[in-house]
Amino acid sequence: MNSQSGKTIGVFDSGFGGLTVLHALLAAHNPVSRYAFLGDSARLPYGSKSRRTIARYAVESARYLVERQNAGFLVIACNTASALALDAITAAVPVPVLGVITPGAEAAKAASRTGDVLVIATDATVQSRAYSAALAAHGLRALEKACPLLVPLVEEGWTSHPVTREIIRIYLDELLAHASSIGMKPDTLLLGCTHYPLIRPLIEQAVPAGIRVIDSAEATAAAVAARFHNRQSSEPTELRFFATDSVEKFERLGSRFLGKPTGPVTLVDLDG
């Protein structure tokens, strides 16, 4: 496998949110040092679209990373695409593909003692029931809730705003009341959207004592690091960024999610 140690990891998202996964990949001391990130920003958000449309868009993006950027491994850093299009992507490209759902479910398995797990995510991710299925495969019971205002609040930059705190409280109160009404004893809250790490402090303050917050972005990064742990790399990290629209906006907002400036972003046209 060492011959592949310099290969590129392709990281794909519908927009900027997946940069929190790339941030986690870089923080996880992954020996792979080359990354190509593609944000399909012309067609975001995927969260409100149908499975058929999401699969078509995600496959085009995955092919771009493999065929044009020589990615030898793909991370689908988008919960919606992982939930709705992982099979389609895996069938369409000749490289290993890892989504964020399975690592998130595995991290929940490791964290939960009661076996009852709460999940917050976008509408499309929740409707797909992908987290429920992945958690059930580990013997866990899941209750999912769509929180469609959280992504726009993060994108507005209100990541520590009282209104955001209040909306998180409303969503979590509804979710906890529902869990209680069906006899669940949740001890784990899984963040099933790549935007949510930016409001993780507010979410942690809002959950009752005894509920641990875990994050699919971190879990995915840990899974990638585990996969490549026996490789060595002395090369400096090389990051390349591609977007299907608004590279200026990507450069301006992307740093919030990545935790540092992205540098120049290259515009690509996937359907023209």
Place this chain on the structure above:
Amino acid sequence: MNSQSGKTIGVFDSGFGGLTVLHALLAAHNPVSRYAFLGDSARLPYGSKSRRTIARYAVESARYLVERQNAGFLVIACNTASALALDAITAAVPVPVLGVITPGAEAAKAASRTGDVLVIATDATVQSRAYSAALAAHGLRALEKACPLLVPLVEEGWTSHPVTREIIRIYLDELLAHASSIGMKPDTLLLGCTHYPLIRPLIEQAVPAGIRVIDSAEATAAAVAARFHNRQSSEPTELRFFATDSVEKFERLGSRFLGKPTGPVTLVDLDG
């Protein structure tokens, strides 16, 4: 012109919001009785995309309505597309095209005595400066503010929620403070997004006395009715609905914007 009195008006939006314009068209006793509405829901929202991308999408949609649905007149019921793509659409189709910006500006001209007009809209509409330019052409001074949380709040159904009231207050306080700081005496607030009519009661309660709220959807419907006022039609109204994605969601949410059930929606594929 009477020979054309039965022709179809094509109404185009990036999603559902433009149904408030169709609602206003139906309420304006327009003698034209056939409407084809296309929501480009696979690619919504346009508000966060670039001019180039918006123009390409909007032209495809406009052509569909003219070439496939025989629309003889187009209403661009989307502020973002009106702001960024009206020239491109007008050049691409052989029928008259009316956007929502010009009627909105004309209504503001009729309403304002001080000549100072506030505009709230999506980020892309504000960045286009289209309302400022259209208002300046009528001798009015404009101050625009992007309110990116209002569309998701409306789509979440929180149209009379205390959080929505609070967010409107925050946005309007910032806008009024800015207007005051530059010596403006605004007496008119123009709603430059087709989602905003659904929260118009909350907006009207939030503005100070002496500021009148006007709405581009109503203004556009009045402009269409004036254009066709000399026609007569005894035909029953015929409404046809098309969407590029999620017809179930369109049917489920569209009624909020239209004010009555849409009935069946036909899925169309514009880029496949």
